[in-house]
Amino acid sequence: MxxxxxxxxxxxxxxxxxxxxxxxxxxxxxxxxxxxxxxxxxxxxxxxxxxxxxxxxxxxxxxxxxxxxxxxxxxxxxxxxxxxxxxxxxxxxxxxxxxxxxxxxxxxxxxxxxxxxxxxRPIKIGDQVNIDNKMGFVEDIKIISTIIRTYDGLFIRLPNETVFTTSITNYVANLTRRFEYVVGIRYSDDADEAIKIIKDIIDKEPFALVNPGPSVFVDTLGDNAVNIIVRIWAPVKQWYDMKTRLLWIIKRTLEENGIEIAFPQRTVWFASELNTRKMPDISETGYDK
Missing domain, CATH: 1.10.287 (Helix Hairpins)
Structure with missing residues (x-):
């Protein structure tokens, strides 16, 4: 029955x-x-x-x-x-x-x-997260859904089943967070001097953590630049502000000390010598009339 x-x-x-x-x-x-x-x-x-x-x-x-x-x-x-x-x-x-x-x-x-x-409890209200490729802040956790407020102010409703079964990246669960720059300088510039300048900038930053400490080192010898890796740990609440602020300070300070940020360039070699001639001044040709 x-x-x-x-x-x-x-x-x-x-x-x-x-x-x-x-x-x-x-x-x-x-x-x-x-x-x-x-x-x-x-x-x-x-x-x-x-x-x-x-x-x-x-x-x-x-x-x-x-x-x-x-x-x-x-x-x-x-x-x-x-x-x-x-x-x-x-x-x-x-x-x-x-x-x-x-x-x-x-x-x-x-x-x-x-x-x-x-x-x-992988997330809580106010956390900065990435859930199912939806990035933003947890605005509310309701009975059957979770509300995400994106960085541009949009509200996204995610079913709790989706939240529970998908991968969750919580950017503020840890008290500290690291960010990284790749600073490319010219081959003609002194890499050791550039590293020293960058370290001095970090030492003057009040929110740059000492433990874990920063790392500044030459990473790769690229086609157009000597690439220096800069890794800095910061309190999670100051992470974004530091990341957006320090990069410009590093760029400006390096240029003040004669070290320029490299840009893509090519050196062209010819098998035989090129014959060149000087173009006449435009005023002599009469084409400006």
Whole structure:
């Protein structure tokens, strides 16, 4: 005997099932006690986990449990009591039933993923992240979705199932972050002097970390330049400001000391000597008239 047949047999013994008043009263009572129990559980969790979880994640976890209990009560108790066969609705409803079925499955998947996100806590509100190639700040973590505010001010809603199953890059989870420059100077310039100048600039920067310390060294001998790698660690909150500010300071200071940033150039050798002649001045040709 199937589960649906068993449930129908059990509810067939309930008197006056066809009485609308009894049905409405029963549904209201089930919802009332479900909400009451869910409220009690959430209050208990809030008191127990208040010191163990941050406020944002705790609120989301409580909401997930609260609304999840209501969904379970509706699907698992009220629908069978009213003899609503969800599989029958799926067949009878055709396309609408299929859409509703997939939507319900998606909602439950996002709800469960939201709970797992609360347990694992890979992100929190305010973090700077890259989720599914969507970069920005975590604006809100809701029951079934996460809101990302991009750098240009757009808001993107990501389903929690997507957030949980995709790779997440959290740029501010660590207190420090490193950035890197490649500074190319001419072969005729003194690389040791350039490294010394760059190190002096870093030493004067108040937010450049000493531990881990910076690294400045010749990396490659390129086609047009001696490439110097500059790696600097900074507090995560000052990382972007330092990265955009120090590069121009390095460029300007090097040029002030006679060291120029290299640019692509080619030296052309000819097998035989070229015969050249001086072009006459344009005023002598009369073409300027």
């Amino acid at each position: 199937s589960n649906n047949s068993t449930i129908s047999s059990v509810y067939s013994y309930i008197p006056a099932l066809s009485d609308p008043f009894v049905q409405i009263t029963t549904v209201v009572l089930v919802l009332f006690f479900t909400i009451l129990i869910a409220k009690g559980i959430t209050i208990y969790l809030q008191r127990s986990l208040n010191d163990k979880m941050d406020k944002e994640h705790l609120n989301i976890l409580i909401k997930s449990i609260y609304y999840g209990a209501i969904v379970i009560a509706v699907v698992g108790v009220i629908f069978p009591y009213l003899q609503i066969n969800t599989s029958g609705l799926l067949v009878a409803g055709g396309v609408v039933g299929i859409v509703l079925g997939f939507a319900s499955q998606s909602i439950m998947g996002n709800l469960i993923s939201g709970v797992f996100l609360m347990i694992e």
